[in-house]
Amino acid sequence: MALMPVEDALARILAGAAPRDEPEMLELASCCDRVLARELRALRTHPPFAASAMDGYAVRAAEAVDGAVLRVQGESAAGRGYDGALEQGAAIRIFTGAPVPAGADTIVIQEVTEKRDDGTVLIREAASPGRHIRAAGVDFQEGDVGLEAGRLLDAGAITFAAAMNHARLPVAPRPKVAVLATGDELRLPGQPLGPGQIIASNTFGVAALARGAGADVLDLGIAVDRIEAIDAALDSAIAAGADVLVTIGGASVGDHDLVQKVMLARGMTLDFWKIAMRPGKPLMAGSLGGMRVLGLPGNPASSLVCAHLFLEPLVARLAGRPDPQRLQKAILANDLPENGERQDYLRGDLTISSSGERIATPMLRQDSSLMKVFSDARCLIIRPPHAPEAKAGSPTDVLVLRP
Numbered sequence: 216m217a218l219m220p221v222e223d224a225l226a227r228i229l230a231g232a233a234p235r236d237e238p239e240m241l242e243l244a245s246c247c248d249r250v251l252a253r254e255l256r257a258l259r260t261h262p263p264f265a266a267s268a269m270d271g272y273a274v275r276a277a278e279a280v281d282g283a284v285l286r287v288q289g290e291s292a293a294g295r296g297y298d299g300a301l302e303q304g305a306a307i308r309i310f311t312g313a314p315v316p317a318g319a320d321t322i323v324i325q326e327v328t329e330k331r332d333d334g335t336v337l338i339r340e341a342a343s344p345g346r347h348i349r350a351a352g353v354d355f356q357e358g359d360v361g362l363e364a365g366r367l368l369d370a371g372a373i374t375f376a377a378a379m380n381h382a383r384l385p386v387a388p389r390p391k392v393a394v395l396a397t398g399d400e401l402r403l404p405g406q407p408l409g410p411g412q413i414i415a416s417n418t419f420g421v422a423a424l425a426r427g428a429g430a431d432v433l434d435l436g437i438a439v440d441r442i443e444a445i446d447a448a449l450d451s452a453i454a455a456g457a458d459v460l461v462t463i464g465g466a467s468v469g470d471h472d473l474v475q476k477v478m479l480a481r482g483m484t485l486d487f488w489k490i491a492m493r494p495g496k497p498l499m500a501g502s503l504g505g506m507r508v509l510g511l512p513g514n515p516a517s518s519l520v521c522a523h524l525f526l527e528p529l530v531a532r533l534a535g536r537p538d539p540q541r542l543q544k545a546i547l548a549n550d551l552p553e554n555g556e557r558q559d560y561l562r563g564d565l566t567i568s569s570s571g572e573r574i575a576t577p578m579l580r581q582d583s584s585l586m587k588v589f590s591d592a593r594c595l596i597i598r599p600p601h602a603p604e605a606k607a608g609s610p611t612d613v614l615v616l617r618p
């Protein structure tokens with residue numbers, strides 16, 4: 216039977232993925248990189264008064280002709296406006312952000328005036344009405360919808376939310392992703408290793424990806440290859456209210472590959488198992504109650520490629536964030552042979568040529584167990600199923616991993 220194409224697997228994993236309904240109220244200072252759950256209306260008008268955009272003099276345009284001498288009547292500073300109206304033949308010293316006094320209709324900038332010792336000012340360039348005045352409400356008005364639901368709260372949005380006078384914002388909750396490593400051979404980094412043991416390294420990369428995509432990660436540690444151990448870890452994920460359980464390893468056909476068996480025994484609905492992809496063929500997806508289950512293969516490159524392709528976009532959807540945009544066009548540095556039935560994700564380097572083109576160079580070794588190669592890679596070179604032989608210099612799609 217033909218294996219499921221990568222695009223179909225992604226569509227199935229993303230089906231119905233959306234943020235949980237109840238927003239979380241967060242202090243503004245903690246909102247960076249979160250997603251606004253509801254539209255936000257302005258609680259005030261800004262600027263609240265007509266304000267000067269420059270340091271200079273507030274005057275009447277009709278009086279401030281070239282060569283006019285005006286009496287300096289007082290001062291309007293930001294936070295301390297002039298209490299009164301501009302008199303005939305007078306000017307009021309004004310600073311950037313200060314309220315424009317009643318009666319004034321323009322600002323003459325300081326650079327085209329001359330302050331005199333007798334308390335007057337000489338105007339050396341005729342002023343035009345309305346110049347350098349920011350009208351009240353020119354930025355936004357009370358009641359306006361300032362930010363739409365779904366907006367990623369970046370520096371601009373947070374500044375605007377603060378200016379609208381919101382101290383706390385309703386944000387989409389971060390999805391909870393539980394990560395479980397499985398395998399008798401695994402030990403945590405920093406522990407002594409016995410014969411046949413290796414470090415459970417994938418967990419950390421997969422967790423980092425999930426966190427970066429907007430998740431809170433619950434590390435369930437390592438379950439040995441026994442039904443009871445995987446069962447207990449599953450209980451922990453359910454008790455923690457995980458939105459997604461990611462398992463690593465035990466996804467293939469070996470006698471000790473128990474993940475799917477345990478999940479099915481616990482009532483998991485299996486969506487699919489095995490897809491047309493290299494590395495990552497034994498990927499499994501399903502759901503158990505309200506929890507999505509993603510079974511990643513144990514080989515490090517397989518689990519990381521699957522996490523990039525499926526977990527990252529899933530978390531982004533659950534967090535209400537925009538889909539990751541990592542696909543780019545590049546030029547192949549080497550010839551590549553005809554591809555088989557699985558979509559290939561070759562670890563590659565990515566450089567910029569002197570003419571500004573992106574050049575993708577496949578790494579010499581592509582075994583899915585190689586972590587140094589994956590760490591050195593800057594991109595995954597995508598080879599569609601049955602792609603014909605490709606010559607050096609031909610275009611290719613790449614998924615960018617790092618700059």
Ligand SMILES: Nc1nc2c(c(=O)[nH]1)N[C@H]1C(S)=C(S)[C@@H](COP(=O)(O)OP(=O)(O)OC[C@H]3O[C@@H](n4cnc5c(N)ncnc54)[C@H](O)[C@@H]3O)O[C@H]1N2
Pocket residue numbers: 396397398400401413414415416417418463464465466467468469472494495496497511512513514515517583584
């Ligand atoms: N007869 C077949 N054998 C295998 C097939 C197959 O189709 N038929 N598929 C191969 C492919 S492709 C992959 S990928 C692996 C996936 O196997 P599992 O998901 O069952 O993974 P394990 O057997 O548990 O581990 C594979 C490998 O990765 C190491 N590992 C596991 N977990 C971690 C971790 N958290 N951190 C670091 N390394 C880990 C593990 O020690 C193994 O060396 O199956 C092939 N076999």
Ligand code: MOO
Pocket residue numbers: 492493494495496497512514517583584
């Ligand atoms: O296809 Mo498996 O995912 O290479 O090692």
